[in-house]
Amino acid sequence: MGTDIGDLLQKRKIELTDLSNRVVAIDAFNTLHQFLSIIRQRDGSPLVNSSGKVTSHLSGLLYRTASLIEAGIKPVFVFDGKPPDLKSETLSRRKEVRETSLEKWENAKAEGDIEAAHKYAQASSKVDQAIVEDSKYLLGIMGIPWTQAPCEGEAQAAHMVIKKDADCVASQDYDSFLFGAPSVVRNMTVTGKRKLPGKNVYVDVELERIDLDETLGALGVNLDQLIDIAICVGTDYNKGLEKVGPKTALKLIKKHGDIHAVLREKGVEIEGLDNIKELFTHPDVTDDYEIKWGKPDSEKLINFLCEENGFSVDRMEKAVERLKAASGARQKTLDQWF
DNA sequence: CTCCCGCA
């Protein structure tokens, strides 16, 4: 998913407390996708309510967000809008992977291969409209703001950081850099553990921050050239050059200056190059958003989570209490400042 | 993923 330029970036280990009082623009799609793929039972089936509707994402969102608020972080979730036409090939490839995985999941379950079943179930997860609507509703009654991007969520999140309405983007992908995000954090989990893809193994992951200027300085390129490097390697909008990974791409761009010169030198072309580049340099974003944190609505939360979705009342009362206490503390802090 | 119980 996204662009494979991770190796080139300057990663700095940070602590969750370093993000205290910071506004973090969270890539909602990215986060929900993680919850959906990871919060599953051993045979791979997701958590569901009594009508069979998936609820894994609700569990993840509630607990994760509550912990972020407790850590003093000010989260705002950014949802994807309509993807650009140039992304259609990537999207149909992802769809194919999901559908193949769904078949393999069924087969593995039938054969009693639990481990394979779990693996394919994870790869079959999809953030659909119902998941998105549920999540927006839950965030609303939690008092957590969210923004609807006109197009790519990562572009919108980057825009909000550029405008200084947020301090950094939180995503596992690197794409927001290509949209000019000055600062990105990865691995923003509570436990500091993450599941290894495909395997039933958990590893410790460090919360890390990557600053665009620092990375550009270390690489000796500008943002335009970083975008060129990504296009050489391949993005959601194009395939990338044969046998060119991040290191080679960096070398090529530094040697020849820009992607046009690289392509001339190699005698190859990238179809629609100007349009691809435009998607990164002038993405479709909006200023029509409001970032405001409110009080959680206990009654609606208990009703939605317990009545409608079958969560345990005991657990939810505890979680809602935590959320209320944490957002009250935040309110106090803000009052002291203003 | 995060919670929470059982166990050192």
Added chain:
DNA sequence: TGCGGGAGG
């Protein structure tokens, strides 16, 4: 008090 592992919906 802190870890391991299963449950959660």
